[in-house]
Amino acid sequence: MVGGGGGGLLENANPLIYERSGERPVTAGEEDEQVPDSIDAREIFDLIRSINDPEHPLTLEELNVVEQVRVQVSDPESTVAVAFTPTIPHCSMATLIGLSIKVKLLRSLPQRFKMDVHITPGTHASEHAVNKQLADKERVAAALENTHLLEVVNQCLSARS
């Protein structure tokens, strides 16, 4: 993996930066014990927006890799679909970013959910290959057996110090 520090050159040294959305304001309904709050797109987006980019000291939200409009969720049907957009079409990190999103969702959503993580159509050179890898449960499981890969994923998912 190309590290951010040191003299190593970044693939994309001056990327576009997007604004971070603020904390979701707490509504009166959310504080009411009785009212159930369904899982919505913003809630899913809040789970993934603070994932760190493997390359930059920035979040996926700041790089616009993930956006709330590209999150589809249906609580009653227990389905989630997340499309992510690599910063450049040849980004070598695409699989890793997809894997981080997938792992974050696996760890954070109820088991009943069926989740689909894929590249925003037309934004990456090897879109289909990456999507196929991400959809293959066994390959995802095998990837997480790889200590080095798990280490990088965990770093992406750790709270920024």
Place this chain on the structure above:
Amino acid sequence: MAAAADLEAVAPTGALWGLVHDFVMGQQEGPADQVAADVKSGSYTVLQVVEALGSSLENPEPRTRARGIQLLSEVLLQCHPLLLEKEVVHLILFYENRLKDHHLVIPSVLRGLRALSLCVALPPGLAVSVLKAIFQEVHVQSLPQVDRHTVYSIITNFMQTREEELKGLGADFTFGFIQVMDGEKDPRNLLVAFRIVHDLISRDYNLGPFVEELFEVTSCYFPIDFTPPPNDPYGIQREDLILSLRAVLASTPRFAEFLLPLLIEKVDSDILSAKLDSLQTLNACCTIYGQKELKDFLPSLWVSIRREVFQTASERVEAEGLAALHSLTACLSRSVLRADAEDLLDFFLSNILQDCRHHLCEPDMKLVWPSAKLLQAAAGASARACDHITSNVLPLLLEQFHKHSQSNQRRTILEMILGFLKLQQKWSYEDKGERPLSGLKDQLCSLVFMALTDPNAQLQLVGIRTLTVLGAQPGLLSPGDLELAVGHLYRLSFLEEDSQSWAAALEASGTLATLYPMAFSSHLVPKLAEDLCVVLSPGLLSGKLDLAKGDGPTKCSRHLRCLQALSAVSTHPSIVKETLPLLLQHLCQMNKGNVVAGPSEVIAVCQSLQQVAEKCQLDPESCWYFHQTTIPCLLALAVQASMPEELSVRRKVLLEDEVLAAMVSVISTATTHLSPDLAGQSVAHIVPLFLDGNISFLPENSFPCRFQPFQDGSSGQRRLVALLMAFVCSLPRNVEIPQLNQLMQELLGLSCCPGCPFSSTAAAKCFAGLLNKHPAGQQLDEFLQLAVDKVEAGLGSGSYRRQAFTLLLWVTKALVLRYHPLSSCLIDRLMGLLSDPELGPTAADGFSLLMSDCTDVLTRAGHAEVRIMFRQRFFTDNVPALVQGFHAAPQDVKPNYLKGLSHVLNRLPKPVLLPELPTLLSLLLEALSCPDCVVQLSTLSCLQPLLLEAPQVMSLHVDTLVTKFLNLTSSPSMAVRIAALQCMHALTRLPTPVLLPYKPQVIRALAKPLDDKKRLVRKEAVLARGEWFLLGSPGS
């Protein structure tokens, strides 16, 4: 005679001989101390010791010689102050000579020399001779660590006392030392050696041709890479070495030509700590370097710093890079120029501008902020740098603002402008003649006004902050600009959607109003006055408007914003004189006309009044003005409303609990800062009003009926005792209260009056507040006796048990706060009530009141006597009894004890609680199983910080904690579920090996709250589960 003297001498000398023999031949260590003690006590002299050692010092066996010299050295180390000059000379000669001896002897010889180096009686010349001998005879780096340390000590000692002599050695001394330390590896020795080099340089020893050698012999350790071994008894930290080496490297400009290339090389390395250390060292160097030293390296330094700030993933590297750039620029700005020299500062800044300028034109891109930060770091270094950079950058940014049309781009640009303006402000005090911004003023203003009218709230926010900074530049804004600015602030004060801009606009109004009171008086206050009238007028005409429900939220919130704007600008005495009458008049209007104001409207006015009062507190004149104007007005309104004949509903609004509470805070805020004199004037009116119904000082005093709150007055009148409380309990302690005896008795009577909990509680609080401030003495004891009698009678009776309990609680609090001896009896009484079937749960909640800070009475701000450690003291004095009570109590009242205890623990500062944990933890764990939600919640909130701060203690109970926390994650109360999940999160701070056995179980169990019906619970579950996943996993 002579024979007798000989006899006397023989006996001790005989003993000495024995000791010496035991040490040298017998290999015992004890005799050395004995001999030294005997020398110190005068039993024999050093000379005699040498004589006794005699043959062993010349023994052909080196081990024996070493042992002999060792004894002598030990004695000298303890007895060197007793030595005479003559003795020192001989000893030095002896020891110098021994340096040529067998290597086994050398350590003892060095110890002896160290003792001699401490001698005051050392004659001139010998220090130099000792050092020469050491440099010549000893290969220091082949000695063990301790002996090398001894050599450094000898050198240090001589440098402290014989500086002039050593300097006589010239560069030979420097060279000798370089050879001594060359190759040193032990951190303990390095600390001393670095100190010596630092002294060599800072005390101006002759370095001769050895500057580079001295640099090499120290800089080879840079950057320090040292990890102290575990359980290191010497306690040397990496940081100690880093700082002492940095002190050496940054001690002289003569190192610059060698050091700067090294620093550049290390900044460019891949190791984070090396980068940080290099940047910090560069920063340190800049304080002593000048242009000459930096000149050749500036381009490379800039390239390295720029790269770090542009590319780093570490905020610390960025911060250090910026700090280094700041110091470099400051250093270049400081140097005095020769007439013919080129100005390096201009050259350097042009370089920076050239590399950063174009990034400022791409406000969407990552490098925009690093570039701005670099420029601002340089501009913050000196007035000259600031002028150079801002004169270049500000016009560019102004132009870019207009080139970019998206709000978020403009916001970035404006935020950068704001940064540069703030730096301008920092330097503008230096030369008052020039106003560098005046040329750009019009452009800046129009840009700020554009931002203020933009729909994007973030851009508005930056616009407001920029306006405040522009306003703070004296003489910059013209009256016309100000009028426009005030107009914008007025408009923003009524925004609703985004409370951030609104709050910022109010704050800016307050700040600018202190600088430009006239502008606000003439352009803002009249508009707000008009708005207040408009809010009321339709109601006046139609008689139908109910502000609470009536015209919908817009009208209601417009009213609220108007009030808030009025209080926000009341930051200047002259403005208060206009806003306060407006607010009071408005309050009267609301109660007079046909408008039926709801309690929330009245409360809003009171809150505004209270904010104005806060702003007046610091200025005695405004404070008195506020007090004198507001209090009679509020009291008159309240008294009017309390008249029994007063049937109108709208006036009864003033008597509602929350409205009275709002008035209470106005009155106390307006009273606490009064000078005792003026407070005395006021108290002479107000107490008679309540005790005798003397209404003469009220502005409107024709009431249909007498005001007698303490006699048989209506229940409405009794409620106004809360206002009396607000006033008398906020007075400075030395203000005498008239008719105090009568007042206290009336309060006591009312406090136990059944029927209206509000007024009886107010009376109890008022009584307690006065009690707390009353000086110790007979009168206080009488008041206390009265109170105790009243409480006991009440608790016994049945008809007013609750009132008596409330009185007991408040009186106890008043005494606990001032450490009064009677408080312990009262606390015992309270604890007894925990098992009372009727009052038990109330008594348990009472502990919360005892431990918390009140807002209206018994506050420090209100001059109450509050000892800072009262909580700790309460804890130590009473928790054992509570615990005991818990164990002894019957099952059905145990929860009361737990609840009382958890209130006490919850309020206690955590550092105090930590050491008590082991004894209390089992009880807290039991409390987790208590079915009462309050107890659960308070126990969880008590355990959570303990998990963070004392993970070692808590890890002993990990099994219980995991089980009980997980149980509580399915509690019916949302707050308990959240707190339990936060505790599950905090558990991850325990040592990982302790947690790992539970990891699979916990991760499985936490899957359930991920599907909780409440989002706030799910959020905590996600956080906790995520952390548990990371435990023991690579990369965490």
